[in-house]
Structure formats: structure tokens, C-alpha cells
Amino acid sequence: MKKLSDFADDINKCSKCGKCQEVCPVYKLTGNDCAVSRGKFVMLSGVLKGDLKLNKTIEKYLDMCIKCGKCKDFCPSDIDVCEIFNTAKSEYIKDKFYGKITRFIQSRKIFNKILGLVKWFRKSKPQLKGQTKLLYFKGCVNEIYPKSENAMKKVLAHFDVELIEKNFECCGVPFLSSGNLERYEEVKQHNMELLKGQYDYIITDCASCESALKNYDANFNVVNICHYLVLQNKKFIYNKPLKVTFHKPCHLKSSAFLRPLFAKCENVEYLEAQGYDECCGFAGEFAIRNPKLSFAMTRQKADNLAKTGADIILTACPACIMGIHQGFLGKRHPKIMNIIEFLAMADEIK
Ligand code: SF4
Ligand code: SF4
Numbered sequence: 261m262k263k264l265s266d267f268a269d270d271i272n273k274c275s276k277c278g279k280c281q282e283v284c285p286v287y288k289l290t291g292n293d294c295a296v297s298r299g300k301f302v303m304l305s306g307v308l309k310g311d312l313k314l315n316k317t318i319e320k321y322l323d324m325c326i327k328c329g330k331c332k333d334f335c336p337s338d339i340d341v342c343e344i345f346n347t348a349k350s351e352y353i354k355d356k357f358y359g360k361i362t363r364f365i366q367s368r369k370i371f372n373k374i375l376g377l378v379k380w381f382r383k384s385k386p387q388l389k390g391q392t393k394l395l396y397f398k399g400c401v402n403e404i405y406p407k408s409e410n411a412m413k414k415v416l417a418h419f420d421v422e423l424i425e426k427n428f429e430c431c432g433v434p435f436l437s438s439g440n441l442e443r444y445e446e447v448k449q450h451n452m453e454l455l456k457g458q459y460d461y462i463i464t465d466c467a468s469c470e471s472a473l474k475n476y477d478a479n480f481n482v483v484n485i486c487h488y489l490v491l492q493n494k495k496f497i498y499n500k501p502l503k504v505t506f507h508k509p510c511h512l513k514s515s516a517f518l519r520p521l522f523a524k525c526e527n528v529e530y531l532e533a534q535g536y537d538e539c540c541g542f543a544g545e546f547a548i549r550n551p552k553l554s555f556a557m558t559r560q561k562a563d564n565l566a567k568t569g570a571d572i573i574l575t576a577c578p579a580c581i582m583g584i585h586q587g588f589l590g591k592r593h594p595k596i597m598n599i600i601e602f603l604a605m606a607d608e609i610k
Contacts, residue, residue, distance in 0.1 A: 411604035431472035542583025562587025
């Protein structure tokens with residue numbers, strides 16, 4: 261596992277050009293240079309030189325990041341910021357009491373026992389056996405609350421697919437954001453073993469799982485289920501006219517499927533929201549560590565989505581669904597759901 265000192269060259273590569281400020285949603289809201297990569301690299305380079313120690317203030321600023329990766333895509337020095345911030349966080353919390361508690365709760369023994377208990381109450385679903393082989397990475401949220409999983413299986417029953425399920429662990433995103441890199445490596449190795457094999461696609465209905473799998477190995481042919489559906493020659497027919505809008509999760513690599521998919525939905529009008537691809541502001545641990553900032557960002561997102569006048573708000577990540585709900589707190593709002601649940605609502609698929 262890497263140490264902060266292994267990233268010295270990357271940290272020193274930061275030219276302090278400030279281009280990351282133009283795209284960082286947290287900087288845009290706070291105007292605080294420590295909230296964006298440039299400021300964090302100034303602090304971390306001080307740590308590497310021995311002028312500073314990793315401390316509570318630096319941890320606070322490391323946590324003031326939604327790990328959207330927008331600064332990385334924009335950075336002329338091509339620095340992988342998220343990996344560096346996660347490593348610094350991990351080094352800071354490793355000997356702290358709450359770091360030890362987090363590691364205990366997230367350990368294979370405890371974490372999987374909790375998921376195992378929930379699974380025990382679930383009814384097994386009929387198997388899909390068809391020509392195209394889809395390996396399904398289910399994700400923890402579906403283990404607990406399988407609404408989008410059930411919707412996906414309902415939709416896929418209309419297609420000639422075999423849906424293969426394996427005993428995957430959590431994708432690891434929650435472990436990364438809490439600085440538990442050992443546990444992340446453990447689940448990554450476990451999942452990578454199970455991902456080996458010949459499949460037409462590895463599919464998910466969760467953008468965070470999708471990005472985690474791509475980070476394991478960029479060669480994995482992992483796509484959101486909608487990418488598969490849009491390539492098929494079927495229509496989704498809705499008896500009543502519906503207006504929908506979509507929030508693109510930061511972790512969804514591409515939303516190119518969106519317009520072609522809605523073109524296959526009869527009686528559905530897609531209304532693009534302002535800033536539809538900007539972060540919802542929830543981002544797991546970010547919401548817990550920065551509740552005021554998170555609330556301001558989710559409120560802005562909810563307002564933009566509501567302004568479209570859509571009957572239904574769609575997205576592709578369970579954390580974003582929670583974020584959008586948070587943004588509407590105390591207000592009436594349209595239905596909010598995973599896009600696959602919306603496809604399963606079609607009156608006919610043919
Ligand atoms: S864009 Fe990259 S090089 Fe420029 S200040 Fe930000 S992190 Fe540093
Ligand atoms: S990952 Fe996103 S939130 Fe974090 S510093 Fe970069 S742009 Fe800002």
C-alpha cells in the first residue's frame with residue numbers, strides 16, 4: 261500500500277496555476293483555497309518537507325472534498341488528487357481512536373455480518389437465462405434495499421440475457437472516503453478475482469460501484485445497465501405522457517446513453533436541468549463532515565431540478581438520490597428514483 265511520501269513527485273508537480281479553482285464545486289461555494297487541490301497540495305508539501313504535521317486542520321480540509329475528480333480532469337499536471345487525499349487521510353487517522361473504530365466496523369467480519377443478516381430476509385429472485393452474458397455487480401445498497409435491483413431484473417426479463425451474480429463484497433468507495441485503505445485493498449482483491457472471466461458486459465445500476473470497478477482496472481468492460489439497454493432494439497412505452505429530468509452523478513463516467521435512451525421511451529419528454537452534471541453535494545462522508553456545505557449544494561441541485569417542471573427526477577446512484585432528497589428537505593418535490601426504476605415503470609417493453 262502506498263504512503264504519502266510515495267506521492268512527493270506528484271505533489272511537487274502542482275504548479276499552483278489555480279486552474280482547479282475554476283472547476284471545483286467546493287471552492288466555488290466557499291472561495292477557500294484550502295478546499296481545492298492547490299491549497300491542499302501546499303499543506304501536504306509542507307508535511308513532506310517536515311515543516312507541518314498532519315493535523316486536525318489538514319484533515320478538515322482533506323474532508324472538504326467531494327472526490328468528484330473534476331480538478332484531475334482539468335489539471336495541466338494530470339495529478340490524481342483523490343488518491344493523494346485518501347492516502348493522507350489514511351495516514352492521519354490510522355492511530356486515532358475513531359480511525360480504529362471505523363476500521364473495526366468496516367472489517368470483513370463485522371461489515372459482512374451486518375450485510376449477511378439483511379440478505380437473510382430477502383427472497384431469491386428467478387434466474388435470467390439467455391444468450392448475452394451480463395455479470396451483475398450489485399453493490400451494498402441493493403443488498404440492503406433492492407429496489408433498483410428488482411427493477412433491473414424486471415426490465416431484463418424482456419431481453420435475451422443471462423444475469424450472472426457472484427459473491428462480491430462492497431466496491432470499496434465508502435472505505436476509501438473514510439481513509440480505510442487496507443480494507444479497500446482487501447475488497448478490491450476479492451472483487452477482482454470474481455470479475456475475471458468471459459462476459460459480454462459487467463453491469464451495475466450504481467455509478468459509485470461503476471467508478472470503483474473502473475479504478476480497479478480500466479480494462480474491465482463495466483457499464484451502467486442503461487448503456488446496455490440503449491444498444492438493444494426495444495422500446496419503452498408509457499401510456500401517460502411524462503416529463504423527466506436527470507442528475508448525472510460525478511461517478512457516472514458517461515451519460516451518453518441518456519438522449520438515445522429517452523428517444524426509445526414513447527410518451528416521455530426529457531428536460532435538461534441547469535448544471536445537470538454538477539455534483540449533488542452529498543458524497544457520503546462529505547455530507548457528514550460538512551453538513552452546511554452539503555446542504556447548500558444539495559439545495560442548489562434540488563432547485564435546478566425542480567425548475568425544469570419535470571414529473572420525475574432520475575439519477576443513477578443511491579447516494580445522489582439521498583442527496584437530492586436532502587436538497588428538497590421541507591419542500592414538496594417530484595418523485596426521485598434510479599433511472600432503471602423508471603424504465604421498469606413502462607407499461608410495455610417491446
Ligand atoms: S490545476 Fe493542478 S497544477 Fe494547477 S493548481 Fe490545481 S492541482 Fe496544481
Ligand atoms: S476532487 Fe472535486 S471537490 Fe475535490 S478538490 Fe477536486 S474538484 Fe474540488
